[in-house]
Amino acid sequence: xxxxxxxxxxxxxxxxxxxxxxxxxxxxxxxxxxxxxxxxxxxxxxxxxxxxxxxxxxxxxxxxxxxxxxxxxxxxxxxxxxxxxxxxxxxxxxxxxxxxxxxxxxxxxxxxxxxxxxxxxxxxxxxxxxxxxxxxxx
Amino acid sequence: xxxxxxxxxxxxxxxxxxxxxxxxxxxxxxxxxxxxxxxxxxxxxxxxxxxxxxxxxxxxxxxxxxxxxxxxxxxxxxxxxxxxxxxxxxxxxxxxxxxxxxxxxxxxxxxxxxxxxxxxxxxxxxxxxxxxxxxxxx
DNA sequence: GTTTGTAGTTAGTAAAAACTAACTATATTT
DNA sequence: AAATATAGTTAGTTTTTACTAACTACAAAC
Numbered sequence: 001x002x003x004x005x006x007x008x009x010x011x012x013x014x015x016x017x018x019x020x021x022x023x024x025x026x027x028x029x030x031x032x033x034x035x036x037x038x039x040x041x042x043x044x045x046x047x048x049x050x051x052x053x054x055x056x057x058x059x060x061x062x063x064x065x066x067x068x069x070x071x072x073x074x075x076x077x078x079x080x081x082x083x084x085x086x087x088x089x090x091x092x093x094x095x096x097x098x099x100x101x102x103x104x105x106x107x108x109x110x111x112x113x114x115x116x117x118x119x120x121x122x123x124x125x126x127x128x129x130x131x132x133x134x135x136x137x138x
Numbered sequence: 139x140x141x142x143x144x145x146x147x148x149x150x151x152x153x154x155x156x157x158x159x160x161x162x163x164x165x166x167x168x169x170x171x172x173x174x175x176x177x178x179x180x181x182x183x184x185x186x187x188x189x190x191x192x193x194x195x196x197x198x199x200x201x202x203x204x205x206x207x208x209x210x211x212x213x214x215x216x217x218x219x220x221x222x223x224x225x226x227x228x229x230x231x232x233x234x235x236x237x238x239x240x241x242x243x244x245x246x247x248x249x250x251x252x253x254x255x256x257x258x259x260x261x262x263x264x265x266x267x268x269x270x271x272x273x274x275x276x
Numbered sequence: 277g278t279t280t281g282t283a284g285t286t287a288g289t290a291a292a293a294a295c296t297a298a299c300t301a302t303a304t305t306t
Numbered sequence: 307a308a309a310t311a312t313a314g315t316t317a318g319t320t321t322t323t324a325c326t327a328a329c330t331a332c333a334a335a336c
Contacts, residue, residue, distance in 0.1 A: 003266055004250045005243070010273040012157070012246060015150050034323080051283060063324050065285065070322095087283040087332045105143070108150060112142045115272050127268045128141060130261055134253050135148040172293075189313060201294050203315065208292095225302045225313040 015111065022107040026100070030074075038067060039076060039093060039100040047090040049082070071097070153249065160245040164238070168212075176205060177214060177231060177238040185228040187220070209235075 023036070031039075041056055042048065048056070054064040068091065071077040076097035079089040093100070119127060161174070169177075179194055180186065186194070192202040206229065209215040214235035217227040231238070257265060 001250060001254070004253060004262070005246050007266060007269045007273065008153075008246045008249050009242070011149070011269065012153050012242070014273065015146075015153060019150070049283075060325060061284070085333070104147070104150070108143050108146045111146050112139060115142060116139070118272050118274070119268065123268055123271070124142070126264060128145060130257065130265045130268070131145045131149065133261070134256050135145065135152065136256070187313075198295060199314070223303070
């Protein structure tokens with residue numbers, strides 16, 4: 001158990017550091033960590049409305065509204081008014097906003113490359129099988 | 139490569155979610171995510187002075203000083219004046235401040251437990267060996 | 277069709293988080 | 307020992323982030 005925890009701790013650090021490095025390149029795009037979190041949540045919740053986003057982030061609706069207005073002005077987000085309920089509007093990421101996800105993909109790719117460098121084909125296949133088993137639900 | 143990237147993405151999500159859940163329990167201790175980041179950086183830099191911490195966080199010294207003052211008042215951090223250079227002071231985490239690291243340990247332990255539930259002994263040993271190989275430097 | 281409820285917005289405000297400029301105290305260089 | 311540099315601090319200010327209360331517009335329930 002102790003050994004496994006240490007390995008997970010190392011893995012967590014590796015992933016954390018790689019994502020952090022990837023994020024640094026993105027900070028050049030003038031986004032605060034809060035704003036990044038908004039974009040990530042919009043992606044995660046799959047185009048929520050303001051109310052849903054506020055609930056997820058545990059912030060008041062006006063707070064979220066003001067923050068989203070800024071992200072709309074900076075062209076990371078846009079709104080589409082719902083046809084079913086015309087009071088409501090769904091939030092979408094623009095192409096620029098989607099870069100936030102590409103950032104994560106980039107970090108994951110870099111980790112994959114470092115693994116490929118360290119394992120041979122058999123080892124890679126075994127690792128993939130075991131981790132798949134670990135990640136499967138239930 | 140594609141498969142490996144997906145697995146890493148899943149792993150990253152698992153670790154991220156587990157840490158997030160662990161953090162929620164800690165939010166009850168009245169710390170903002172910024173303040174948690176300060177505590178994590180102090181741990182990471184191994185008792186830095188204000189200047190070093192400001193450099194790491196890419197913030198001005200007065201900004202960091204004011205933030206640290208609050209953490210000192212709340213008893214998460216204390217200062218020890220350096221004997222070598224009496225202008226300088228090193229930042230340390232109090233027992234309460236160290237809980238932030240225990241939070242990470244708790245999250246890692248929970249992930250370890252979920253792995254133990256899904257693999258048998260042989261599989262576990264193989265996984266540990268492969269991940270150790272992956273995490274080794276160079 | 278009137279009342280009640282909900283999504284989003286606006287206005288006003290408070291607290292947190294950041295900055296620059298200027299200072300004190302100690303160290304280092306010349 | 308005087309001049310320069312560095313660590314930390316203080317003061318004053320701006321920006322960001324958050325809140326509540328009150329509003330508009332639309333939807334649902336009675």
